[in-house]
Amino acid sequence: MKLLLKGGRVIDPSQGVDAVADILIEDGKISRIEQGISPSKPQSKDVPRVIDLKGKIVAPGLIDMHTHLREPGFEYKETILTGSEAAVAGGFTTIACMANTDPVNDNRSVTEFILKQARLASMAHVYPIAAISKGQNGKVLTEFGDLKSAGAVAFSDDGNPVVDSGLMRHALEYAYSFDMPVISHCEDPGLSAGGLMHEGFVSTQLGLPGIPAIAEEIMVARDIDLARFTGTRVHISHVSTAGSVRAVREAKSGGVDVTAETAPHYFTLTDEALRGFSTNCKMYPPLRGADDVQAIKEGLSDGTIDAIASDHAPHSSVEKDVEFAYAANGIIGMETSLSLSLKLVHDGILTMPQLIETMSTNPARILKVPKGSLKPGSDADITVIDPDAKWTVDTGVFRSKSRNCPFHGWNLVGKAVMTIVDGEIKYTVPGVKA
């Protein structure tokens, strides 16, 4: 099966490409990428299917490096199948899933199970992130080597911080032995205890206990110091505050091997969104103030923040249709992530190539997976984006099993219109000829 993608604007930061070009896909791989590829000999049986992508952006498949797929254990919220369907519908050809399942992904059998379910789903590529500590309880390291050989690409206790600085140090050092990243959920539980939203004027007015920005920043600073001291690298998950952006920026300029990601809600919403007590605006870290949102945008613009990841966290109505204090933390994001991020391009904060970098090239680099590139010979993972498509978010048609999304009813501009994984079209929207 051959595919010929004609006439799109090909943006591949891994090769410094930004030009109108054609892409020929053969046997699930990128075969050629150049201008004016003709659909081979007319008599040949092996004529590629030609797809006209004029006016569209053709990018290396997007990578969401931070998702929660809930399987095993919480299949009523999401499964690897529904999660990876949501991924391709949102333009992601590759996703990485966090370890806070039940049982926790802290051993080879769970990692292998996730990979098996992903193969059966046959939608997006799924890379498991294994736990740092057994049971994610912050006491004993998991078997990093065995987990790597089973297919894990990174380690994280995401959902829980690693409170014990000694354990975190050992995790960074041991992961370094395998050249794998440790992804840190930065939260000082003594400062965040009991908190339900960002601590500031809005929490004061609403009478909701606050989570101060420093609950995140103190741990970001600690992890940067640990990475500096041990000469290892660390990836900071879901950066939400101006102080964290500043700390990562300074660390990078000081030569520390630190990378960082943020999620679309942290540059789209502020704590003002909590005023109606909507549980779909409750997540950890919490929505922050306007200054923080501005700092996140600047961090993305100057490259301090390397990646945008959705932190897709499905919860059912059982966990969300309750009093704010009792509601679970987290929102789904894979099906809105690209469109919310495209707004940064429309607003002039990022260039289109920068956006592709934060959503494909850089996540691949951080996770060290052979993705995020359209170089000939690469897996044919491609996301086709219509940057001007106007659409209205309707959670009713989401592929995800859950509906905990604060953007329902929002009018957005730009979206993925075709998602190709290993040369197969896994998702396409009506109106794009395929």
Add this chain to the structure above:
Amino acid sequence: MTQGLITRARICAGGRSTPARRVEDTMSLSRKDMLGIRDLSREEIVLILDTAESFKEISDRTIKKVPTLRGKTVITLFFEASTRTRTSFEIAAKRLSADTINISASASSVVKGETLIDTARNLESMHPDIIVIRHSAAGAAHILAGLLEQSIINAGDGAHEHPTQALLDMLTIREKKGKIEGLRVAIVGDIAHSRVARSNIYGLTKMGAQVVVCGPAMMIPRDIERMGVTVRRTMNDAIRDADVVMMLRMQLERQQENLFPSLREYAQQFSLNRDNIKRAKDDVIVMHPGPINRGVEITPEIADGPHSVILEQVTNGVAVRMALLYLLSGGSK
């Protein structure tokens, strides 16, 4: 959701015995719910206080009942312990001839069993007219207001708002001082965990009072100055020249364990006593939303002394709640 239209009960208002016919204007409370003072305009606050004032006389009659809300059903749904507020609402409703049903549920049984939303839907199916809710979670009344067509009155949601308490406090201040505007009001105690403080700050600042807050620094929430109040570090500074001192209950049950050393320490540093009250104006009034911790935030001789209006607050609570039930049922002054 707080700006709902009031249409339902308006048609029933005609021809009823309204308690006071002294004012001709027909201004009414054009909202479905009473969720917080933040939502109210100064005019609405004045309307409620004026209406409450005219209702006070009913409670002094031999037959303490008017037929104003005959045929209406009021449910009080309390997920948190309350004596004063629940009783006050019940008496208010009964004096207006409404039928009242009281439901007490512990929030813990709600966590385990039926959700708040299911409880609300079940109550709705029995066609009440007004639901009064108290809940330990901020925003609980908002959930009901968004879901049900009945009028919802917030009788306290977490540390968020307690609008009827602020209204009865303002009624008491206005009665005692003849005005609210320009008065110096000190609110002292655990501001962070106090819904009474928040509702009073909204109300008193809207009415033109100068509000000073004071308490241990860890109980003063962040950026509270932006609510239009002044923060004072010491008790002595806070109550200096005050017209009104409002002492808050030390709410240990809402606090984290490591927030404050002990009640003894608190009493030594932050109680209103016969020494520090001298710094206030001679005619200062002392208020407390109750229940008071005698000897903690207020000494017995102050609580029972000549400046105290604590029990008059309770009396005014009934009048304010009568006024609200009446106005939310479509009554106009």
